[in-house]
Amino acid sequence: MQSSALPRVPTTTVFNLLTLTLSLLLPLPSLPLSLCRTSCGAVTVSYPFAVDDGCGSPSFRRMLSCNDSDLFFATPSGAYKVQSIDYAKRKVVVFDPAMSTCSILQPHHDFALTDVQAALIPPSDDTIFAVLNCSVDSPVANHFKYLCSHDVGGHTCDEMYGTCASFRIFRPAAPQLANQSLPSPSLSPPTSTSTSPPCCFTRYATVKFMTMNMLDCTHYTTVIDAGGLEKSGPLDWTYGIELTYAVPESTACDRCKRSGGACGFDAESEAMLCLCSPTLNATLQALGLATEKSLLRGYHSTQPYLSF
Known part of the structure; x- marks a missing residue:
C-alpha cells in the first residue's frame, strides 16, 4: 500500500507567514502622533x-x-x-x-x-x-x-x-483745504x-x-x-x-481616523499613510486596515505607519 506524501509548502510562503505573524506580535517602532501638531x-x-x-x-x-x-x-x-x-x-x-x-x-x-x-x-x-x-x-x-x-x-x-x-x-x-493738512x-x-x-x-x-x-x-x-x-x-x-477648501475624498483616510490613527503621507513619494496611535488597541485597529504587503512595509519602516 503506497502512502500519500504531504504536499510541500514553499519556503517563501512559510517565511512570509512567519514574518507577518511577527509583525503583528512585535510592537511597531514608536512615532507618537504628537509629532503631528494638532x-x-x-x-x-x-x-x-x-x-x-x-x-x-x-x-x-x-x-x-x-x-x-x-x-x-x-x-x-x-x-x-x-x-x-x-x-x-x-x-x-x-x-x-x-x-x-x-x-x-x-x-x-x-x-x-x-x-x-x-x-x-x-x-x-x-x-x-x-x-x-x-x-x-x-x-x-x-x-x-x-x-x-x-x-x-x-x-x-x-x-x-x-x-x-x-x-x-x-x-x-x-x-478751502487744498493747501492745508x-x-x-x-x-x-x-x-x-x-x-x-x-x-x-x-x-x-x-x-x-x-x-x-x-x-x-x-x-x-x-x-x-x-x-x-x-x-x-x-x-x-x-x-x-x-x-x-474641499477635503480630498479618501475612504482609507476615513478608516484610518476611525481606528485612532492620523492621515499623513510619505515625505518622498507623497503616498498616503496611516500614522498609527502609540496605544496598542488603536495600533492593532490601524493594522487591520492594510494588506499583508503594507503590513510588512509598515513593520520594517522606521515609523508606525501604513501605506494606502
Whole structure:
C-alpha cells in the first residue's frame, strides 16, 4: 500500500507567514502622533491641514506654518495670519498684515496665490475685494467695468473715501483745504466738489488675473461677509480674506481616523499613510486596515505607519 506524501509548502510562503505573524506580535517602532501638531496658538490644525511635513494631505503640503503661537498661510505674495479654521463649513479666515484697512494705509501690495492654491483653497464668494484709488484709464473703469460693482451693501466708494481715515487721502479736498493738512479723523469729512478717483468692488477672479499695476490702482482691501455689509458701515466691517477648501475624498483616510490613527503621507513619494496611535488597541485597529504587503512595509519602516 503506497502512502500519500504531504504536499510541500514553499519556503517563501512559510517565511512570509512567519514574518507577518511577527509583525503583528512585535510592537511597531514608536512615532507618537504628537509629532503631528494638532494646534498652533488658539487655532486647531487638523486634516487636511498640517504644520509638520508628512502630516495631513499632500495636496496642502507646506501651505501652513506655525511661528511660535501664530499660524500662517504661505503664498507667493506673503504670509497671511490664520485667524480661524471652520472645519465644519470648510472655511479659513486669514488676514494680510500688509493690507490697507479703514484704519491704516499700507504701501502698494498685491494678493497672489499659486495655481494649486487657487484651485484648492481660493477666496470664497463671501470675500469682497475693494480696489482703490484707480486712475480714470483703469481697465475696471473702462473695458472691464462689468467686473465691478460701484457699491456693496449700499455703500459706495465715496463713502469709503470719506469715512475711513486711511482712505481720506484719496478724496479730493474742498477748495478751502487744498493747501492745508488733512483733517483729524475725529472730524466729519469735508464736502468735496471734485470727483473722487474710481474704485471697484469685485471678486477674487479679477485680482487673480490682473495685478494692481495692470488694474492701475494703488491699493486694495478685502472685506468678509458680503451679504451682511448693509447692516454696518466701513468702520465696522470685518477686514480679511475668507478662503474655502474641499477635503480630498479618501475612504482609507476615513478608516484610518476611525481606528485612532492620523492621515499623513510619505515625505518622498507623497503616498498616503496611516500614522498609527502609540496605544496598542488603536495600533492593532490601524493594522487591520492594510494588506499583508503594507503590513510588512509598515513593520520594517522606521515609523508606525501604513501605506494606502
